[in-house]
Amino acid sequence: MNACSDMPGNMARKTGSHSEITGPRIRAAALHLFARHGYAAVSMRQIAAEVGVQAGALYLYTPDKQTLLFDLMRGHLEDLLQAWAAEPKGEGPLARLEAFARFHIRFHLDRPDAVFIAYMELRNLEPENFASIEALRKAYEDELETILRDGAASGLMRVPDTKLATLALIAMLTGVGTWYREGGRLSRDRVERIYWNMVRRAVGA
Template sequence: MTRTVANGASNTGERIKVAARHLFARDGYAAVSMRQLAAEVGVQAGALYLHIPDKQSLLFDLLRENMETLLVAWDAEPRGEGPVGRLESFVRFHIRMHLDNPDSVFLANMELRNLTPENFAVIAGLRDQYEAELVAILRDGGASDEMRVPDAHLAAKALLAMLTGVSAWYQDGGRLSRDRVERIYWNMVRRAVGA
């Protein structure tokens, strides 16, 4: 079967992103050279620049795509009834997305410091959008007296830190199933907000 140039270029661009995500998560953004990335992809170092402007742009694209994917997926996620049901949906969604994408989660949390100020501002804006979803749920829960949350912004930050941490320790095939982890975390979150 003959492959068109466009398909080949698209395939190489995607292979670059997959390799970069893996290498950046494993070795750290600063430690990965373009030559190392090219070797991982199986192309000459100069060929990378046919697909990406530079390493900073690559990191930014990976982080932006991760956040945009997260926001789109959350937008499509079915919601439970009322603030408590919505909170449970959010908790379970967040855990699933983070367990399914550990390299992306690692980059999103550990490599922000390597972004230029302009790129950081874009990613921070996307992260703020996602956090605002949780803040709205917590505010609605407080307004309806279904939750006891003295500061929705602070509670959202604390809950996100706790939920995101699952990707650092969870291993498929380990002592706890994903479903069990979701249930345990949901019960901890429910108690934390007094629901």
């Protein structure tokens, strides 16, 4: 049970003197198992087994199980915000709304496990971790709300309540992950287009 006759390479100019192979593998295994069975239902021993190490080895990479979950969620939401910031958005509220809808679907279809966890495991976060994650999520929602508010202000959209519309649209778009399966009846592009049409019409544009 070596799993690592392949070298750890030269490491550790940084303080985090841990393997750059095992660390990511632990995160991947935890992501997969948490998404499939839920945080509380997955034991550290199960995660370790999926990676091919003993349970004790996990603690070289994470101080405890709770932090492992928190890091996964924070990593996902930071990726989300960063990817959206880097997304080309076009000009005007309508173009931006389309960019948002398509981006959201694409991003979420690429990471079904992380999306599932970020939504389902909020209740398993300790209070301060929860607050930290909620702030990130709020920042993302604000991106959409700003678009809707601009759209309403300029008369291009009809949304009686931007906050409500924001949450309704995000719920709808995120829901795609609950049923979409790769290689299914509909292509990603077709899904993107159909959803975008529903979003556009829902805001009266």
